[in-house]
Amino acid sequence: MTRTIVESASKTAIIGFDQPFCVIGERINPTGRKKLARELEAGDFSTVMSDALAQVAAGATILDINAGVVYNSNPNPNETEPPLMQKVIQMVQNLVDIPLCIDSSVPGALEAGLEVCKGRPLLNSVTGEEDKLELILPLVKKYNVPVVAISNDDTGISEDPDVRFAVAKKIVERAADFGIPAHDIVVDPLVMPIGAMATAGLQVFELVRRLRMELGVNTTCGASNISFGLPNRNGVNAAFLPMAMASGMTSAIMNPMHSLEMDAIRAANLLTNNDPHGGVWIKANRVPTPEGEGRERGGRRRRRG
Amino acid sequence: MTRTIVESASKTAIIGFDQPFCVIGERINPTGRKKLARELEAGDFSTVMSDALAQVAAGATILDINAGVVYNSNPNPNETEPPLMQKVIQMVQNLVDIPLCIDSSVPGALEAGLEVCKGRPLLNSVTGEEDKLELILPLVKKYNVPVVAISNDDTGISEDPDVRFAVAKKIVERAADFGIPAHDIVVDPLVMPIGAMATAGLQVFELVRRLRMELGVNTTCGASNISFGLPNRNGVNAAFLPMAMASGMTSAIMNPMHSLEMDAIRAANLLTNNDPHGGVWIKANRVPTPEGEGRERGGRRRRRG
Numbered sequence: 001m002t003r004t005i006v007e008s009a010s011k012t013a014i015i016g017f018d019q020p021f022c023v024i025g026e027r028i029n030p031t032g033r034k035k036l037a038r039e040l041e042a043g044d045f046s047t048v049m050s051d052a053l054a055q056v057a058a059g060a061t062i063l064d065i066n067a068g069v070v071y072n073s074n075p076n077p078n079e080t081e082p083p084l085m086q087k088v089i090q091m092v093q094n095l096v097d098i099p100l101c102i103d104s105s106v107p108g109a110l111e112a113g114l115e116v117c118k119g120r121p122l123l124n125s126v127t128g129e130e131d132k133l134e135l136i137l138p139l140v141k142k143y144n145v146p147v148v149a150i151s152n153d154d155t156g157i158s159e160d161p162d163v164r165f166a167v168a169k170k171i172v173e174r175a176a177d178f179g180i181p182a183h184d185i186v187v188d189p190l191v192m193p194i195g196a197m198a199t200a201g202l203q204v205f206e207l208v209r210r211l212r213m214e215l216g217v218n219t220t221c222g223a224s225n226i227s228f229g230l231p232n233r234n235g236v237n238a239a240f241l242p243m244a245m246a247s248g249m250t251s252a253i254m255n256p257m258h259s260l261e262m263d264a265i266r267a268a269n270l271l272t273n274n275d276p277h278g279g280v281w282i283k284a285n286r287v288p289t290p291e292g293e294g295r296e297r298g299g300r301r302r303r304r305g
Numbered sequence: 306m307t308r309t310i311v312e313s314a315s316k317t318a319i320i321g322f323d324q325p326f327c328v329i330g331e332r333i334n335p336t337g338r339k340k341l342a343r344e345l346e347a348g349d350f351s352t353v354m355s356d357a358l359a360q361v362a363a364g365a366t367i368l369d370i371n372a373g374v375v376y377n378s379n380p381n382p383n384e385t386e387p388p389l390m391q392k393v394i395q396m397v398q399n400l401v402d403i404p405l406c407i408d409s410s411v412p413g414a415l416e417a418g419l420e421v422c423k424g425r426p427l428l429n430s431v432t433g434e435e436d437k438l439e440l441i442l443p444l445v446k447k448y449n450v451p452v453v454a455i456s457n458d459d460t461g462i463s464e465d466p467d468v469r470f471a472v473a474k475k476i477v478e479r480a481a482d483f484g485i486p487a488h489d490i491v492v493d494p495l496v497m498p499i500g501a502m503a504t505a506g507l508q509v510f511e512l513v514r515r516l517r518m519e520l521g522v523n524t525t526c527g528a529s530n531i532s533f534g535l536p537n538r539n540g541v542n543a544a545f546l547p548m549a550m551a552s553g554m555t556s557a558i559m560n561p562m563h564s565l566e567m568d569a570i571r572a573a574n575l576l577t578n579n580d581p582h583g584g585v586w587i588k589a590n591r592v593p594t595p596e597g598e599g600r601e602r603g604g605r606r607r608r609r610g
Contacts, residue, residue, distance in 0.1 A: 194575060194576060194583070195583060198578045198581075198582075199578050201575070201576030201577060201578065202576075202577060202578055205551050226576070230583060230586065230587070230590075231586075231587055231590040231591065232568075232586075232590040235568050235569075235571075235572050235590065236572045236575065236576070236586070238543075238569070238572070239547040239568075239569045239572030239573045239576060240547075240572070240576055242544040242545075242547045242548045242551075243547045243548060243550065243551035243573060243576060244551075245548065246510050246547075246548035246549075246551045246552055247551055263537075263540050263544075264540075264543065264544045266540075267540050267541045267543070267544030267545070268544045268548060270499060270506070270541065271499060271506030271507075271531070271541070271544060271545055271548055272506060272507060273503045273504050273506065273507055276503075277503075278499070278500065278535060281535065281536075281537075281541070282535070282536055285535075285536040285537040285540065286536065
C-alpha cells in the first residue's frame with residue numbers, strides 16, 4: 001500500500017490510498033496576489049501568518065509555501081527568492097505545527113527551503129525536463145524527502161494524456177535510478193480547464209487511475225484549474241474533487257477556506273472508507289445550539305453518551 | 306455504446322454513458338408519506354400533481370410513479386394498487402410531458418400501468434427472484450419496455466458485492482433468453498447505508514464499474530440510501546452522486562428538489578463531457594440581476610451576445 005510520509009518537527013501527514021484525502025493549502029503564494037507580494041518584499045509577514053493559521057483551522061493537512069515574489073528592487077529571483085523562502089518557512093513553522101510543502105520553480109529556493117525546514121517536507125516540484133531532473137532529484141535524494149512530479153517535459157504540456165502518463169513514468173524511473181522509491185513521488189497529472197478542453201475531467205480521472213494501478217504512486221493536482229473561467233467555480237470544484245477521489249487521487253493543492261469543497265472532501269473520505277465510524281463527518285456536521293448541546297445538521301439530535 | 310430509450314407520448318429520455326445523468330424523480334411514492342397515502346385512498350391527487358410539476362421544474366428527466374398505498378378500507382394491494390396505478394399515471398401524463406417509470410412490487414400493478422402508459426415507460430422492477438423473473442420478463446418482452454433489475458434474489462440481499470454482481474448477470478442472461486437486449490436492462494446494484502457498512506460506497510463504485518465494463522449495462526440506484534441515519538444527508542449524497550458518475554453510473558432514483566445534489570450532478574455532467582460547451586452549467590449558474598441582465602454566480606458578468 002503506497003504511503004508518502006510528510007513530516008513537520010512534531011506531526012506526520014500520510015498521503016495514501018487508505019488515508020483521508022490530503023489537503024495541501026495553497027494560500028501562501030504571492031502569484032497573482034499583488035498585495036501579498038508587496039508585503040513580502042517589504043518584510044511584512046502578517047498575511048502569511050494569518051493565512052497559515054486560517055488554513056490550519058479550516059482543515060489543511062499540509063501548507064504549501066511559495067515565495068515567488070519578483071522584487072521591484074531586484075528582478076533576479078535566483079538572488080531574492082532563496083532567502084525569502086527561508087524566512088517564510090521559519091515564520092510559518094514557528095506558528096503552526098503541520099508539515100510544509102516547499103514550492104518553487106527556482107532550484108536554489110528549493111534547496112534553501114530544505115536547509116531550514118524541520119522534519120520531512122514535501123518538495124514541489126520536479127518535472128520531466130532534463131535540467132530539472134538533473135538538479136532536483138539529487139536534492140530529493142540528499143534530503144530524503146518526497147517530491148511532487150509534474151507531467152510536463154522539454155516539449156511542454158501535452159494535451160495527450162498518454163504522453164503525460166509517459167512523462168510521469170519517466171520521472172518515476174529516473175528517480176529510481178537515484179534510489180528514490182515510487183512512494184516518495186506524488187504525481188501531478190496536470191489538470192486543464194474544462195472550459196478550454198471538454199475532456200479535461202475524463203482525462204484526469206483516467207490518468208489518476210492508471211498512475212495508481214500501473215505505477216502505484218500517489219497523485220495531486222492544482223484542483224481549481226479545472227473550473228477556470230466558469231461561473232460558480234466552487235460548485236465545479238466540489239464535484240471534481242470527489243470524482244478524482246473515486247478515481248484514486250490522494251491529495252490536492254487547493255484553498256481549504258472554501259467550505260463547499262472541504263465538505264465534499266469530508267463526504268468523499270467517508271464514502272471511500274477513510275473516515276472511521278464517520279467520526280469526522282459527524283463532528284463537522286453538528287450544529288451548536290444555544291444550550292451548548294450539539295445538534296447534527298439535517299435535524300437529528302445527537303445522542304447523549 | 307449502451308443506450309436505454311425511455312419515452313412519453315412526445316419526449317425521449319436516453320440513459321447512456323454518453324448522456325447527461327438521468328434523474329428519476331422519486332417523490333410520487335406514498336411509502337413513508339402518510340399524508341400522500343391518505344390523499345390517494347380518498348381520491349385526492351393534488352399532492353401528486355404538485356409533485357409532478359415541481360420535479361419537472363427542478364430538472365427531473367423521468368418521473369417514478371409508485372401507487373403502493375395500503376388502503377385502510379382494503380388491505381389487499383393486488384386489488385387496490387392496479388386501478389390506483391392507472392389513475393395516477395393518467396393524471397401525471399396529462400399534466401407533464403416527460404417519460405414515466407412504473408414502480409411497484411405488485412406485478413398486477415406493473416401490468417395495469419403498462420396498459421395505460423403512453424410511449425415507452427421504464428418498468429421498476431424485476432429482481433433475481435425466480436417468481437419475479439417468470440412474471441416480469443414476459444411483461445417486459447410483451448410491452449417492449451426497458452426494466453430496472455435489482456441485484457437481490459431468493460436468498461435476499463447479499464452483503465457480498467460479487468454475489469450482487471452475479472445476480473445482475475443472471476438477470477441479464479435470463480432476459481436475453483426472452484429476447485430482451487442488455488441495453489434495455491438498467492441494473493440497480495443496491496446501495497447500503499454507509500452508516501451500517503463502511504465499505505458501502507466503495508462497493509457501489511466498484512460494482513458500477515464492473516457492470517459497465519463486463520455487462521455493458523446502464524445502472525441506477527436509490528441514491529439517498531447511502532446517507533441513511535447520518536447528519537447532513539444532502540452533503541453526503543452530493544459527493545456520492547459525482548463519485549458514482551465517475552465510476553460509470555448513468556441514472557439515480559432521487560429527489561430532484563434537493564438543489565445541492567442537482568448542482569453536483571450538473572457539475573459532474575460537465576466534468577464527464579456530457580454538457581456540451583457547458584451550456585446547462587452556465588445557464589443554471591447565472592444570477593438574475595435587478596436590471597434583468599444575467600450575471601453568473603462567482604462574480605463574472607455574462608457577455609452580451
